[in-house]
Amino acid sequence: MQRGTRGEAHEWARKGDQAFKEMExxxxxxxxxxxxxxxxxxxxxxxxxxxxxxxQLDTIGYRIGVRLVDEFLAKxxxxxRSFQETANAVAKVGFKMFxxxxxxxHNWTEDSKCYSLVLDENPLTSFTELPEKYSGLWFSxxxxxxxxxxxxxxxxxxxxxxxxxxxxxxxxxEIRVTLLQHLKDEFKQDDD
Amino acid sequence: xxxxxxxxxRYGTCIFHDEYDKKGRRVRGDGAWVPTAREDDSxxxxxxxxxxxxxxxxxxxxxxxxxxxxxxQTSAYKCHYFETQTGxxxxxxxxxxxxxxxxxxxxxxxxxxxxxxxxCKDPAYQHSKHCVVTNPAFGQTxxxxxxxxxxxxxxxxDK
Numbered sequence: 001m002q003r004g005t006r007g008e009a010h011e012w013a014r015k016g017d018q019a020f021k022e023m024e025x026x027x028x029x030x031x032x033x034x035x036x037x038x039x040x041x042x043x044x045x046x047x048x049x050x051x052x053x054x055x056q057l058d059t060i061g062y063r064i065g066v067r068l069v070d071e072f073l074a075k076x077x078x079x080x081r082s083f084q085e086t087a088n089a090v091a092k093v094g095f096k097m098f099x100x101x102x103x104x105x106h107n108w109t110e111d112s113k114c115y116s117l118v119l120d121e122n123p124l125t126s127f128t129e130l131p132e133k134y135s136g137l138w139f140s141x142x143x144x145x146x147x148x149x150x151x152x153x154x155x156x157x158x159x160x161x162x163x164x165x166x167x168x169x170x171x172x173x174e175i176r177v178t179l180l181q182h183l184k185d186e187f188k189q190d191d192d
Numbered sequence: 193x194x195x196x197x198x199x200x201x202r203y204g205t206c207i208f209h210d211e212y213d214k215k216g217r218r219v220r221g222d223g224a225w226v227p228t229a230r231e232d233d234s235x236x237x238x239x240x241x242x243x244x245x246x247x248x249x250x251x252x253x254x255x256x257x258x259x260x261x262x263x264x265q266t267s268a269y270k271c272h273y274f275e276t277q278t279g280x281x282x283x284x285x286x287x288x289x290x291x292x293x294x295x296x297x298x299x300x301x302x303x304x305x306x307x308x309x310x311x312c313k314d315p316a317y318q319h320s321k322h323c324v325v326t327n328p329a330f331g332q333t334x335x336x337x338x339x340x341x342x343x344x345x346x347x348x349x350d351k
Binding site for chain 1 (some may be wrong): 200202203204239242243246276277278279280281300303304307308312313318319
């Protein structure tokens with residue numbers, strides 16, 4: 001399903017470029033190699049239990065997302081009032097800002113509660129190939145965690161997971177985001 | 193004159209508070225802030241007040257809130273209030289003469305250049321219910337920033 005006009009898409013892309021420009025840059029290769037070593041270390045520590053590593057990467061990502069969202073909102077001045085807005089905010093601004101490449105939003109469900117983020121290019125996997133024995137690994141599983149953590153901080157409780165990864169030989173790299181619940185603002189007089 | 197600055201998290205806990213004396217110095221000095229029992233009560237009141245005013249505003253208005261910014265004033269002070277999308281609430285008390293919109297820009301700067309850098313990126317800080325700001329650099333940087341605003345200096349005893 002197609003959402004938004006061409007002008008809107010352009011506006012989001014502009015916001016993404018703007019935010020990207022203001023970010024401090026680090027050496028991409030250093031970043032990629034560091035991430036690769038992290039994944040390898042997790043695999044070593046868990047005795048090559050890929051399910052375990054998928055889970056840990058997701059948790060690490062969640063913790064990053066919870067922090068990252070404030071920097072994202074402060075620097076991009078983006079609003080996340082509706083769930084549809086968050087899709088563009090994450091894809092066009094968030095990905096561009098922190099990874100340098102935007103993602104695209106596809107496959108909205110009829111009830112507007114579920115969409116896919118498709119990455120044409122995934123910097124995390126630039127130098128990576130997946131050996132046979134790790135075929136169950138979602139190498140970039142930190143990304144869904146980051147998205148889940150960030151969205152939860154703006155009160156959208158979601159389930160985020162990889163459904164396709166080019167590293168595994170799929171035709172695209174696709175992350176599925178499903179809205180579970182719009183959380184309530186809990187701010188109140190602190191009683192305890 | 194700016195009297196004080198308080199920051200609450202999304203659960204209503206006061207995570208940071210600082211007061212400035214008549215000469216513009218930090219009342220508690222440059223160490224990390226630890227709330228006292230007496231202060232704790234006043235923060236609960238402030239948090240309760242903010243929650244009630246917000247509830248009042250949303251129940252009275254039919255449309256969605258614009259950016260949630262508001263101020264209120266008594267004869268002794270004016271409270272400037274700012275809320276981030278992630279649920280942090282900043283309240284700054286100033287003398288009543290400070291214009292309503294004067295803090296809007298500074299709030300944005302405090303959030304994006306000071307809070308994000310010194311608190312969100314501090315590994316010791318977590319976005320959880322009772323975690324307060326322990327990094328002394330935050331209070332220092334905030335004070336340095338506030339101290340150079342024109343409304344900080346106005347009506348101070350001496351510079």
